[in-house]
Structure formats: C-alpha cells, structure tokens
Amino acid sequence: MTLEQTLKQIAPLDSEAMARAKYRWDSLSKPLHGLGDLEDLLIRIAGIRGTARMNLRRKCVVVMCSDNGVVEEGISQTGQEVTAIITESLSAGTSTVCHMARAAGADVIPVDIGVSREVKGDRILRRKIAYGTKNLYKEPAMTREQAVRAIEVGIETAYWCKQQGYDIVATGEMGIGNTTTTAAVVAALLHAPAELVTGRGSGLTTAGLEKKIRVVTEALEKWQPDQHDPVDILSKVGGFDLCGLTGMFLGGAACGLPMLIDGVISGAAALCAVRMCETVREYLIPSHHTAEPAGVLIEQALDVHPLIDAHMALGEGTGAVCLFGPLDMAASLYYNGNTFDDSNIEAYVPLV
Known part of the structure; x- marks a missing residue:
C-alpha cells in the first residue's frame, strides 16, 4: 500500500x-x-x-536495521560494522532483545532496510533501500523518493505482521549513528536547538558530544528541512530505520494493529507519523521513558505518558518489550x- x-x-x-x-x-x-x-x-x-x-497472545518486536553515513564524522563510539553484526544476531536469537522477547513470549523480526552490507540470517526480512544513507553532514541523507519508499516498507511490514496473525507489535531499531539522525529530525520537527535534543547515544566523551551537536546544527543549517514536511526532514537528516518506523505507526493505525513506542528513536518516528496524520496520535502506546534528552520533548509533543521509568537507553525495542508483561497481566x-x-x-x- x-x-x-x-x-x-x-x-x-x-x-x-x-x-x-x-x-x-x-x-x-x-x-x-x-x-x-x-x-x-x-x-x-x-x-x-x-x-x-481483543487478543494479545501473539506478540512480536520488529527491529528496523539500517546504517547512517554520518558515522564517518566520528559521532559514535563504534563503527557502522556493528549494525550488521547485531542484525545477524537478531536473526540468530542472540541479541539483547531476543533474550528479553523470549521471556515475554514474543517473536523477534529483524528488517534489513538499509544495512551497509549484505547480512546473513533466515529470519531477516530483506527490504534494503540502499547500503546505508549518505553522510547528512556533507549531503542530504537520502532522496525524497527513497524516504517515501522506506516509509512504505514500514507500512507493508505492519500489514505483514497483521497477516501473520500478530496481535500486538513492539517497535525497535538497530543502526549505529541513529541517535544523531534522531536528534536532527526532532530538532527540525520541534524547531529546537541541537544542544537541547542531542545526547551521548551509546557513549560519547564531552568532546564527542560537542562534535555531535555541531554536526547536527550545521546539517540543519545547510539543508534547511521544512518543519511542516516530515518526509522532507527524514530525507535530508533522517535514516532508513526512522522512515521504516514512521511507516510502522502509520500502517498500524491503518490496519488496526497496536504498535508500542520504544525509546527516543521510535518516539521520533511516532512524532513524524502524527505530523503526517494527526489521528495517529490516538493510536500511540508508549512503553518507557528514555534517557536521551529529546525523549521528554517528544513525550510532551505527543502528549503520551510511558508506564516504565527504568533509565533505559539500549534500543532494539527492549523498552517496548518490557511492556508486554504488564499488558498480559492486565489482560488476564x-x-x-x-x-x-x-x-x-x-x-x-x-x-x-
């Protein structure tokens, strides 16, 4: 669709x-x-x-996996090769969220929407738009056509989950550098200064954080994304994973499948979806407060109140998976x- x-x-x-x-x-x-x-x-x-x-028996977490060219600017503690490694471990059932999902009775579905190399794994949905985005510091991250196609991958994945018989879906992501793209997207959506929405991600020194803020600030100045056009924002300073998650929230609302928001990256995608269709706001199910500074601003903008406050900042959908247990108990x-x-x-x- x-x-x-x-x-x-x-x-x-x-x-x-x-x-x-x-x-x-x-x-x-x-x-x-x-x-x-x-x-x-x-x-x-x-x-x-x-x-x-409604039934909540069949649960899954969909993890959108993609690389970000901006990593070459040194804004992450690790290199983008980690994205492929974790994507393969998601398929093998050995990544962090896999262990948590098994305890919650949920399946893990990794989606290669833009990993920088081919990845191995029978459970991976192969929907690659490109081998990672461009370096948003030097040029727009992707074309508008690529952004739309990546959003449509998310929409199609939501419908696929419904067709597979899943009753509720947690959203997750894996992509080194995606807290940088998220900071840029949130700054553009909320017209907020980069220093207010940019955090340390998986771990940066103070000097590294300052460089990350500068990269986000200068990218926004160069490409001037339209605050009122989420597709323009995503194409210029976003990532394929963010686009895919945006599509998941839109597709879930369209086909009547509950989607759980994970952390700041998932939340930024939910905000993009709401900016495209205000009615999506009614469908949002937040899971946990995020440790990233943009998280509080996203929660305020979406008017959502997550149940879990555990200072989590891992990604992969781990926070959203944590909500399955309380929901199961309430449903019982x-x-x-x-x-x-x-x-x-x-x-x-x-x-x-």
Whole structure:
C-alpha cells in the first residue's frame, strides 16, 4: 500500500469497542480504575482492534536495521560494522532483545532496510533501500523518493505482521549513528536547538558530544528541512530505520494493529507519523521513558505518558518489550476476573 493510500485509511478509534471495554473493567470486582493506566491501555487497544474481545497472545518486536553515513564524522563510539553484526544476531536469537522477547513470549523480526552490507540470517526480512544513507553532514541523507519508499516498507511490514496473525507489535531499531539522525529530525520537527535534543547515544566523551551537536546544527543549517514536511526532514537528516518506523505507526493505525513506542528513536518516528496524520496520535502506546534528552520533548509533543521509568537507553525495542508483561497481566484479569455479580459484592460507583 502506498503512503498516500495509507493516510486515507486511518480513521478514529472505535468508540463503541472502547466503551464496551470500559464497561468490562468497571464490572470486575475491584476498585474502579484500580489498575490505572493499564486499564486505559487495554481500552485504547480495544479501540485500535475494533473489538472489546481483543487478543494479545501473539506478540512480536520488529527491529528496523539500517546504517547512517554520518558515522564517518566520528559521532559514535563504534563503527557502522556493528549494525550488521547485531542484525545477524537478531536473526540468530542472540541479541539483547531476543533474550528479553523470549521471556515475554514474543517473536523477534529483524528488517534489513538499509544495512551497509549484505547480512546473513533466515529470519531477516530483506527490504534494503540502499547500503546505508549518505553522510547528512556533507549531503542530504537520502532522496525524497527513497524516504517515501522506506516509509512504505514500514507500512507493508505492519500489514505483514497483521497477516501473520500478530496481535500486538513492539517497535525497535538497530543502526549505529541513529541517535544523531534522531536528534536532527526532532530538532527540525520541534524547531529546537541541537544542544537541547542531542545526547551521548551509546557513549560519547564531552568532546564527542560537542562534535555531535555541531554536526547536527550545521546539517540543519545547510539543508534547511521544512518543519511542516516530515518526509522532507527524514530525507535530508533522517535514516532508513526512522522512515521504516514512521511507516510502522502509520500502517498500524491503518490496519488496526497496536504498535508500542520504544525509546527516543521510535518516539521520533511516532512524532513524524502524527505530523503526517494527526489521528495517529490516538493510536500511540508508549512503553518507557528514555534517557536521551529529546525523549521528554517528544513525550510532551505527543502528549503520551510511558508506564516504565527504568533509565533505559539500549534500543532494539527492549523498552517496548518490557511492556508486554504488564499488558498480559492486565489482560488476564480483564478476561478471567470475577465480576461483582460473580462475587456477590455490591458494585462500586463513581463518587465524582
């Protein structure tokens, strides 16, 4: 499905399904809204799925993997060869998120959307746009056509997940240098100074951070991305992984598949998706607060309130996977809990 077609498919959440889900929560023999945000999230998922009998049994994390040419500017502690190594370990089931996902009962789906070399692994979805982006410090990261195609890869992946029978999807990424591209994208979207949105990523000295800020600042000055055009921003200073994640959020909203936001990179993509279609905001399910400085600004811009605050900054979708457990526990009560009638207890009533 094309980007244009997808945007036309996105509709508001199913209010009837949400009302039924809220009625179910309120009928259970517990204090009203006793599980707080967890109740609200399941109500929202009912609205996304279009039914109060939504299923969360089949779970996966989709990890968009791509390289960024800006790494040659020395803005990362490691070289871009690490992207390919981790992509292959995602397929082999040995990367960090793989161990966490197994504990959560979720599958891991790596997507090669722009790794700088060919990668080996039977589980990798091969959707390579190019062998990494250009160096955004020297030239625009990609063409507008490449950005649109990468967004459409994300859209197609969301639909693929739905067709495979997944009920809920965590979003993740792997790409050395992508905290730099994310800082540039967020700075452009929010018209914020680079020093306010740029962090140390996987680990930089103070001198390294200062260089990273300078690279972001000068790239934005050179290419002047249009604040009101997310595709222009992504093409000039973004990455293929960011584009793919943007498409995942758009595709999830279009096909009724819940997508969990991970950290700052996933959050930046969600913000791009909302700027393309405001209705996507209703579909957003945040997982955790991120340690990157742009994270708080993204949460404010999206008006989301993540449940988990564990000072995580790993990527790969690890924070989003952590939300599967609490959602499963809440869903177990939602489906199996006794009602007030079952327990012969007088129902609670709202007092305000």
